[in-house]
Amino acid sequence: MYLSHLFLSDFRNYKELELSLEPGLFLFYGDNAQGKTNLLEAVSMLATATSFHASSDREVVNWSAQDHITRLKGTVQRNEDKVQLEVLVVDPSPPVFAEASGGSVQHRSIELPAHAPRKRYKVNGVPKRTIDLIGQLKVVLFAPSDLHLVDGGPDERRRFLDRALCQVQPRYSVALVKYRKIVAQRSALLKRIRDHQEDPAMLNYLDEQLTQLANQIIYERRRMVDALNAHANDFQHAISGGREQLQIIYRPSFHVDAEWGLSDAIGHYREQLRDVRKKEILQGVCLRGPHRDELEFLVNGVNMLSYGSRGQQRTAALSAKLAELTFMHSSTGDQPILLLDDVFSELDASRREYLLGQVANYEQVMLTSTDLEGFPRDMLQRAHRYHVAGGVLQRE
Numbered sequence: 001m002y003l004s005h006l007f008l009s010d011f012r013n014y015k016e017l018e019l020s021l022e023p024g025l026f027l028f029y030g031d032n033a034q035g036k037t038n039l040l041e042a043v044s045m046l047a048t049a050t051s052f053h054a055s056s057d058r059e060v061v062n063w064s065a066q067d068h069i070t071r072l073k074g075t076v077q078r079n080e081d082k083v084q085l086e087v088l089v090v091d092p093s094p095p096v097f098a099e100a101s102g103g104s105v106q107h108r109s110i111e112l113p114a115h116a117p118r119k120r121y122k123v124n125g126v127p128k129r130t131i132d133l134i135g136q137l138k139v140v141l142f143a144p145s146d147l148h149l150v151d152g153g154p155d156e157r158r159r160f161l162d163r164a165l166c167q168v169q170p171r172y173s174v175a176l177v178k179y180r181k182i183v184a185q186r187s188a189l190l191k192r193i194r195d196h197q198e199d200p201a202m203l204n205y206l207d208e209q210l211t212q213l214a215n216q217i218i219y220e221r222r223r224m225v226d227a228l229n230a231h232a233n234d235f236q237h238a239i240s241g242g243r244e245q246l247q248i249i250y251r252p253s254f255h256v257d258a259e260w261g262l263s264d265a266i267g268h269y270r271e272q273l274r275d276v277r278k279k280e281i282l283q284g285v286c287l288r289g290p291h292r293d294e295l296e297f298l299v300n301g302v303n304m305l306s307y308g309s310r311g312q313q314r315t316a317a318l319s320a321k322l323a324e325l326t327f328m329h330s331s332t333g334d335q336p337i338l339l340l341d342d343v344f345s346e347l348d349a350s351r352r353e354y355l356l357g358q359v360a361n362y363e364q365v366m367l368t369s370t371d372l373e374g375f376p377r378d379m380l381q382r383a384h385r386y387h388v389a390g391g392v393l394q395r396e
Contacts, residue, residue: 001138001334002364003043004082005075010065012038013391021364025379029369030388036368039388040141040339043366046074046085047137047167047337049121049130057119061091068092076137079334083136086122131174135167138336140325142343142355149317150297150304157295161221164324168331172220179213182206183286191284200281210289211269217290218252219262225250225295227330228323235319236299239354244299244312246319253292311348318351322358340367344374 008017013035028036041053041060054060061070072087121133141163145152149160166173186206192198228248236246254269269288273280276287286292297304297316304313328336338359344352344367352374359365360379368388372380385396 001076001078001337003046003074003137003337004077005073006039006043007071007073008042009069009071010062010067011042011060011070011072012062014038014042015062015391017391017393019393022384023363025360025365025367025383027367027369027372027375027380027383027385028388028393029372029385032370034388035391036388037341038391040341040366040368042072043074043137043337044139044141044339045087046072046076047134047139048163049087049119049133052141052143052163057089058091058093061089065091074137084122084124085133085136086125087133088120088122090118092118131170134173135170138167138328138332138334139339140164140321140328140336141339141341142321143339143341144343144346146321147314147317147343147346149320150308150313151310154292154294158290158293160320160324161224161295164328165220165224167336168328169220172217175213175216179210179217179290182209182213183289183291186210186286187284190280190286194281194284200277203277207270207273210286211266211273214254214269214289215262215266218254218256218265218293221252221290221293222250222256224327227327228320230323231326232319232323235322235358236315239315239319239351244315245301246316247298247301248320248323249296249298251294251296252290253288253294314347315351318347318355322355325359325362335363338362338365338367340365342368342370344369349374 002023003021006017006019006021008014011017028039030036037053041051044052045060051057051060061068068091070089070091072085074085076083076085119130121128121130123132123136145156146160149156162172162176166176186203189198189202189206193200193202225248232248233246236244254272256265257268260268272288280287297308297313297320299308299312299316302308304316308316325336325338340355340359344355347355356376356379367383369375372385375383387394387396
């Protein structure tokens with residue numbers, strides 16, 4: 001699988017970009033804040049329908065876009081066919097900048113038709129739903145934040161699982177979106193019950209919905225972690241020179257028994273919700289469910305979050321990401337496109353060399369860097385190199 005063509009219009013600092021690609025290594029380099037990460041963000045957005053770099057979709061729309069719209073188009077060559085993907089994002093409240101220096105930034109509102117989506121998709125020119133786009137193109141992202149997978153917050157570790165599973169299992173993406181809505185509704189209801197505005201019996205319906213969706217999510221997360229463990233330790237062992245053994249442990253907030261079948265588990269989860277209902281009402285939040293799940297990384301039996309050195313934590317994160325790459329390849333039969341966003345500057349020489357060796361033979365790799373120092377000469381000779389400055393690409 002590889003991206004053969006990329007078109008951007010008013011995406012971040014790219015007013016318009018048309019880029020032809022082929023299998024192989026693409027190296028985009030230049031100073032910071034010139035648009036290198038934006039390129040990878042666009043490719044990732046075609047795969048996952050969301051940005052790994054923005055808290056809101058509207059952030060990807062160029063501030064000066066005349067129509068307040070950004071368009072992303074990509075042509076993907078897969079093993080069995082070719083597919084054209086398109087994402088359109090509307091910014092309903094673009095900023096207005098004062099002409100004089102020192103003026104304040106204001107926002108203007110745009111009238112959108114009732115129920116008009118702010119993000120739209122097409123697959124082969126036909127309007128589609130989000131679920132129809134996700135997974136058509138598959139990517140694995142290596143960003144500096146991924147090196148903090150082990151020592152960062154639990155939401156980062158959940159996103160690590162979800163980003164891969166949504167591409168591999170479209171039904172997982174549907175379940176995850178529905179689950180998040182149920183959690184939001186249930187949290188609001190818990191607060192109203194606490195304030196004596198609703199009957200606690202109103203929770204029964206939402207509990208049923210939550211446990212059914214949680215069951216699907218937990219099942220797929222457990223399967224993925226099992227698959228990660230089949231490979232992550234080999235990477236850890238190799239990077240550490242045989243000194244370290246890695247185990248990734250999935251810690252769902254629900255108690256889970258390996259002996260439970262899928263249908264049995266729902267009843268057990270429902271019972272666990274009933275056991276914490278009084279506490280949930282008192283606090284006004286959902287205390288059980290996949291939104292509170294955790295991952296633990298044990299190296300030689302030691303929890304890396306609490307006791308790992310910086311080097312051990314980064315090695316464990318790198319091993320987990322390489323295992324994710326293997327998981328996605330084996331699950332789909334397609335090699336995902338690798339997006340490496342300036343991670344080499346964050347790694348020491350030995351880890352950088354190991355990562356380069358692991359990704360060198362993948363079908364398509366897109367890599368960003370501030371300069372070309374530290375890359376092997378033979379790699380630079382075979383790479384498609386582009387200098388990036390102010391949203392403009394110059395091929396060497």
